[in-house]
Amino acid sequence: MQQSQLTSGDVIADRRADYAKMLDEGGEPDAAAELMEQALELTPGWAAGWYRLATYREKAGHRTEAAEAYRKTLALDSDDIFGATLKLALLGETETPNQPPSRYVERLFDDYAGRFETSLVEKLDYSVPQKLAALVTSTGRHYALAVDLGCGTGLLGPEIAGQVAQLEGYDLSQNMLAKAEEKHVYALLAQADLSLEPEASGLFSGEPQSRADLVTAADVLMYLGNLESVFLIAARLAASGADFAFSVEDAGEGDGFHLAPSLRYAHSEAYVRGLCARYGFDVLKIEKTIIRKDGGKPVSGILFLTRRIG
Numbered sequence: 656m657q658q659s660q661l662t663s664g665d666v667i668a669d670r671r672a673d674y675a676k677m678l679d680e681g682g683e684p685d686a687a688a689e690l691m692e693q694a695l696e697l698t699p700g701w702a703a704g705w706y707r708l709a710t711y712r713e714k715a716g717h718r719t720e721a722a723e724a725y726r727k728t729l730a731l732d733s734d735d736i737f738g739a740t741l742k743l744a745l746l747g748e749t750e751t752p753n754q755p756p757s758r759y760v761e762r763l764f765d766d767y768a769g770r771f772e773t774s775l776v777e778k779l780d781y782s783v784p785q786k787l788a789a790l791v792t793s794t795g796r797h798y799a800l801a802v803d804l805g806c807g808t809g810l811l812g813p814e815i816a817g818q819v820a821q822l823e824g825y826d827l828s829q830n831m832l833a834k835a836e837e838k839h840v841y842a843l844l845a846q847a848d849l850s851l852e853p854e855a856s857g858l859f860s861g862e863p864q865s866r867a868d869l870v871t872a873a874d875v876l877m878y879l880g881n882l883e884s885v886f887l888i889a890a891r892l893a894a895s896g897a898d899f900a901f902s903v904e905d906a907g908e909g910d911g912f913h914l915a916p917s918l919r920y921a922h923s924e925a926y927v928r929g930l931c932a933r934y935g936f937d938v939l940k941i942e943k944t945i946i947r948k949d950g951g952k953p954v955s956g957i958l959f960l961t962r963r964i965g
Contacts, residue, residue, distance in 0.1 A: 742918075752880065755850075755918070757848055784811040790942065870900075877920050
């Protein structure tokens with residue numbers, strides 16, 4: 656039986672894993688790794704256990720051994736719900752993937768949904784919804800239909816509701832969509848995968864193309880890496896003259912994107928501008944700002960307001 660769940664199914668192994676977690680939290684990753692190895696001797700098919708072992712080894716500075724454990728995780732969990740591929744990329748063991756595994760992102764936010772707003776808004780000074788809404792408000796337009804891509808728990812919806820007659824929200828996580836529904840501002844909420852081609856994304860299942868005069872993506876593109884798919888989706892959604900407002904984490908100079916230690920992607924202004932030009936969006940405004948804190952440090956981002964040409 657493939658074990659990717661968070662418990663091993665073995666009482667003794669789980670107890671050792673719990674002790675290992677306590678040792679790690681107490682600043683003893685070497686001891687935690689040793690105890691985790693003992694747990695995995697009892698349950699060698701436990702993918703989540705191998706992932707935990709990998710993180711303890713990595714904290715202890717044993718990069719080669721950590722990479723071995725991440726590879727073992729991946730071998731046991733082909734969907735890569737723990738993001739082992741991203742960890743291997745950060746360790747220099749594989750090329751940075753263009754996209755994170757969809758199942759990893761879905762699980763991440765399904766697990767995070769219940770505490771998302773408390774963690775992000777109250778503890779991390781998250782400000783993208785308000786700042787992005789201000790950019791949208793600056794147009795002075797009233798929109799017939801807005802499509803909120805990666806809507807999460809719906810933090811942006813109430814901020815732009817006064818400018819929108821009808822609002823649709825799409826997200827990969829069903830648990831996040833359930834939280835967004837509690838805001839009572841979205842006329843339609845549905846699951847969609849922005850890393851896929853438009854036809855497979857779930858955004859056009861029974862819904863027409865070129866239907867939106869506003870498309871938004873607040874704090875979602877950092878979970879996508881290569882942004883070709885989301886720009887193609889936005890171009891299909893947007894009617895002529897529609898606005899597309901979104902945020903990215905700032906990668907600084909250069910013309911590409913990179914994977915950060917946070918397992919989020921950062922994108923350069925030049926890279927985003929190139930995509931805008933390629934997919935028919937004119938850049939109206941950009942704003943470089945602090946979008947949240949991470950580990951007590953400010954995270955720099957770029958807000959874009961663009962308009963569909965033709």
